[in-house]
Amino acid sequence: MTWDAYYRGDGAVRADTPLPAPPPWRRFPSRPAAEVFRPPVGLIDAVNAALALRRPLLITGGPGTGKSTVIEQVAAELALGPVLRWHITSRSSLAEALYRYDALGRIHAHRLQQERMRPGDEGGRDDIASFLHLGPLGTALLPSSRPRALLIDEIDKADLDLPGDLLDVLERGEFRIAELMREGQDAAHVRMWDTDARHLVENGHVQCTEFPFIVMTSNGEQELPAPFLRRCVRYTMPKPTVALIREVVRGHLNMEVSDTGPTADLVDDFVRRVAAGESVAIDQLLGTLHLLNGPARSEGVERERLIGLLMKDLSGA
Structure with missing residues (x-):
């Protein structure tokens, strides 16, 4: 995982370390x-x-x-x-x-x-x-x-x-x-x-x-x-569909979601969870996709750990 380029938890000072670019909706002044x-x-x-x-x-x-x-x-x-x-x-x-x-x-x-x-x-x-x-x-x-x-x-x-x-x-x-x-x-x-x-x-x-x-x-x-x-x-507001979420991802992240692959699986899982009554928000999904396709590219266990961190049910603690 590319997190090693930023905070490492070892106490060493890295004043010249460049931080990752923010997602589009967290840039200020913000985009309308x-x-x-x-x-x-x-x-x-x-x-x-x-x-x-x-x-x-x-x-x-x-x-x-x-x-x-x-x-x-x-x-x-x-x-x-x-x-x-x-x-x-x-x-x-x-x-x-x-x-x-x-x-x-x-x-x-x-x-x-x-x-x-x-x-x-x-x-x-x-x-x-x-x-x-x-x-x-x-x-x-x-x-x-x-x-x-x-x-x-x-x-x-x-x-x-x-x-x-x-x-x-x-x-x-x-x-x-x-x-x-x-x-x-x-x-x-x-x-x-x-x-x-x-x-x-x-x-x-x-x-x-x-x-x-x-x-x-x-x-x-x-x-x-x-x-x-x-x-x-x-x-x-209607329950989100795969087609709607793909359109939202395109609008916010300028990213195309293919029919198959890890990103498609994450979108499909989000739609399934919402349909089952779980409380998860679209901005959680957008943040997860932004990190997984940018600053925190990872696979396997590390990827699943990050998804679990960001995609928690909002009704829980």
Whole structure:
């Protein structure tokens, strides 16, 4: 195995040792995912239906199947701008996705102002907008000439109440910033999620003019409420086939998979494992093929050991 050219575990310093070139998808700045993603059968129809109906697209499937990649391609093809991202955990809330108010920061700034004042000075009123920051969903709902693209990743990991709360905002396409309304601020320039640029918010009210293109992903770990599902266009990623995996390998590694041989056997085994219900991802396979056909060329026991290391079932420890 050619690993001997790199780390050897003997403690000797080799400052001039060149490291192997990274795989294409781990080179930075990274190659746009839109260039290599190949949508499976039916996904194009689902995307266009969601665009036409102004409904969120809910994509269900296993890890590494490209659920979160499709929005990159759609945003690139339709010039929707950088993709906004909201990664869901069990602690995620609708409020933080709309906007965040730094009350403690405002109090601290007010105290500093008071400390710097000289006797007889009149304290100026602070700008509450400086302590507001729109979240990914709040930014996506700003009025615009073209819809923004928003990824809500792993919606099935949310608290049980979040889908219902989210549904109300998506149905109305609007929300209000309570702090601006409470202080009667008619106009405020609030910072957006993905940039330092600010957007004018009038009377504390944000109303979209173009409903954002929203992709929500789910691993199927939790059942979502029927009213929520009814308002989504739903698509389930198909199980990978040998033909599909060969196309993915060609796109990512610029490698042709022959009908027979070690690489074909590895692809066939991957498809068989997924069909049997094992949790293995396409990026695991791509990484394995990259190493076995490059920095870690090997045969026999060494090859099998490396495959075992990289192709572990994701549901295990």
